[in-house]
Amino acid sequence: MAAEDDGARPGIAAPAAGTATRAAGTAIPDAVPTGTATLAARAGTTSGSGIATEQRVLDLVTGAEVRDLAVELVRAVGENPPGGEGPMAQVLAAACRDRGLEVVLTEVAPDRPNVVARTPGGTGPSLLLLAHTDVVPVGEGWSVPPFAGQVVDGRLVGRGAADTKGNLAAAVVAMAALVRAGVRLTGPVELAAVVDEEETGLGVQAYLADHAAPLAGCVVAEPTDLRTVAAARGDSYVRIHVTGRAAHAGSPADGVNAVAGAARVVTALGRWHGELAAAAHPLVGPATVNVGEIHGGTGTSTVPADCVVAVDRRLLPGESGADALRELAARLDALDLAGAGMGVRAEVVMEMPGFETPVDAPLVRTAAAAVRDAGGPDLPVTGWSAACDGGYVARATGTDVVVLGAGSVTGQAHRPDESVALADLLTAARAYALCALRTLG
Numbered sequence: 054m055a056a057e058d059d060g061a062r063p064g065i066a067a068p069a070a071g072t073a074t075r076a077a078g079t080a081i082p083d084a085v086p087t088g089t090a091t092l093a094a095r096a097g098t099t100s101g102s103g104i105a106t107e108q109r110v111l112d113l114v115t116g117a118e119v120r121d122l123a124v125e126l127v128r129a130v131g132e133n134p135p136g137g138e139g140p141m142a143q144v145l146a147a148a149c150r151d152r153g154l155e156v157v158l159t160e161v162a163p164d165r166p167n168v169v170a171r172t173p174g175g176t177g178p179s180l181l182l183l184a185h186t187d188v189v190p191v192g193e194g195w196s197v198p199p200f201a202g203q204v205v206d207g208r209l210v211g212r213g214a215a216d217t218k219g220n221l222a223a224a225v226v227a228m229a230a231l232v233r234a235g236v237r238l239t240g241p242v243e244l245a246a247v248v249d250e251e252e253t254g255l256g257v258q259a260y261l262a263d264h265a266a267p268l269a270g271c272v273v274a275e276p277t278d279l280r281t282v283a284a285a286r287g288d289s290y291v292r293i294h295v296t297g298r299a300a301h302a303g304s305p306a307d308g309v310n311a312v313a314g315a316a317r318v319v320t321a322l323g324r325w326h327g328e329l330a331a332a333a334h335p336l337v338g339p340a341t342v343n344v345g346e347i348h349g350g351t352g353t354s355t356v357p358a359d360c361v362v363a364v365d366r367r368l369l370p371g372e373s374g375a376d377a378l379r380e381l382a383a384r385l386d387a388l389d390l391a392g393a394g395m396g397v398r399a400e401v402v403m404e405m406p407g408f409e410t411p412v413d414a415p416l417v418r419t420a421a422a423a424v425r426d427a428g429g430p431d432l433p434v435t436g437w438s439a440a441c442d443g444g445y446v447a448r449a450t451g452t453d454v455v456v457l458g459a460g461s462v463t464g465q466a467h468r469p470d471e472s473v474a475l476a477d478l479l480t481a482a483r484a485y486a487l488c489a490l491r492t493l494g
C-alpha cells in the first residue's frame with residue numbers, strides 16, 4: 054500500500070560492472086551491482102568467527118542472482134485486482150526449490166496460493182521474512198513495457214520492481230546464501246510470500262491462521278529506501294450509509310434528503326481529520342480521514358432516499374478499526390440526523406492494523422546495523438505512514454516487526470515506470486542475510 058512517507062535518502066555508491074544479456078525475452082543491458090560489504094572494519098559486536106561466517110554468507114549473495122530473480126518475478130505479473138497471483142507464485146516456488154528451500158503452497162482462493170519457503174534445520178523460533186506476490190494494476194503512463202523486466206541505468210523497471218518483487222528476490226537470495234554456506238541457525242528463516250496484500254490482506258490472514266510456530270521476529274520486505282521502519286500506520290475502510298425518504302423533487306418537503314444528510318456527515322469528517330492532525334504519533338504522523346467515494350440518489354427529479362459515503366481512516370499503531378468506529382459513532386450521534394428523520398449506520402469493511410516496535414528492541418537495532426554492515430546507508434530508524442501486512446503479524450503473534458527493503462514507497466510504488474536500483478536490492482539481500490545470522494545465530 055502506498056502513502057506519503059517523506060522517502061528521502063542519500064544514494065549509495067555501488068559500482069556497476071559487467072554485462073549480461075538474457076537469451077530469451079528483453080535484453081538486460083548491464084549493471085550487475087558488485088558493491089562489496091566488508092565486515093571486519095564495521096562490526097563491533099560480532100565475534101571473529103562470527104564475522105568470518107557473515108562474510109562467507111555475504112560473499113554468496115551476488116548482484117547477478119538478485120537481478121536475475123527479480124527480473125523473473127517482474128515478468129510473472131500477478132496484478133491485483135483481479136488477484137492473479139497463481140503464475141507468479143509458481144515461478145517463486147520453483148526459484149525457492151531450486152535453491153534448496155522447503156516450499157509449501159497453500160491456496161487462499163482459487164489460483165491464489167500463499168508461498169511459504171523455509172531454510173532447512175533449526176528447531177527454535179523462526180525469523181519470518183514477509184512479502185507479497187501481488188502487484189497493483191499497471192495503470193497509464195508507462196514508457197517501457199511494464200512486465201518485461203528491463204534494466205535501465207542500473208535500475209530494474211517494471212510493475213512490482215520496488216513493491217515488492219525486487220525485495221522478494223532479495224529475500225530468496227539471502228536464504229539461498231545461508232543454505233549454501235551451510236550455517237547452522239537456531240531456527241529456520243521462513244519466507245511468507247502472501248497474496249492480496251494490495252487489497253484486503255487475505256493472504257497474510259490465511260497464513261497467520263495456520264501458523265502457530267513461535268517467531269523470533271518479522272522483517273517485512275517492502276520498499277523503505279533501506280531505512281529500518283519500526284512503526285507503521287494501519288488502515289481501515291468505513292462505509293457510512295445515510296437513509297432518508299424518497300419524494301418528488303417538486304415537493305422536497307414531502308421527503309427526507311439523504312444526500313443532504315451525507316453532506317453534514319462529510320463536513321463532520323473534515324472536522325475529525327483536523328482534530329486528528331493535532332495528535333500526531335512521533336514516528337508515523339497523525340491518523341487521517343479521507344472521503345474517497347460518495348454515492349447517492351437515483352435521479353435528478355427525485356429526493357434521494359439513500360447515500361453511501363466511503364471513508365479511508367488511517368489508524369495509529371495500537372488503534373483498531375473498532376476504536377475508530379466508536380469515535381465515529383459518537384460524532385454521527387452528535388449530528389442528530391435521526392432528529393431530521395434520517396437513519397445513519399457505519400461499518401468497517403476493511404481493516405489493516407498498524408504496529409509499533411520499540412526503537413531499542415533487538416530486532417530494530419539488528420536490522421539497522423545489518424543495512425549498514427551490508428554496505429548500505431546509515432540512516433535513523435523511522436516510521437512509515439504506509440500500511441503493510443506487518444501489522445497483522447504484530448497483532449496476531451505479538452512478535453517484533455520491522456519493515457525494510459530497497460526502493461521508494463512514495464517515489465516508485467504504484468506509479469508508472471516503477472523502478473528500483475539493483476545496487477540497493479543487493480544491499481537489501483545482504484541485510485536480510487545478516488538479520489537472519491544475528492537473530493538466529
Ligand SMILES: [Zn+2]
Pocket residue numbers: 054185216217250275276
Ligand atoms: Zn507492497
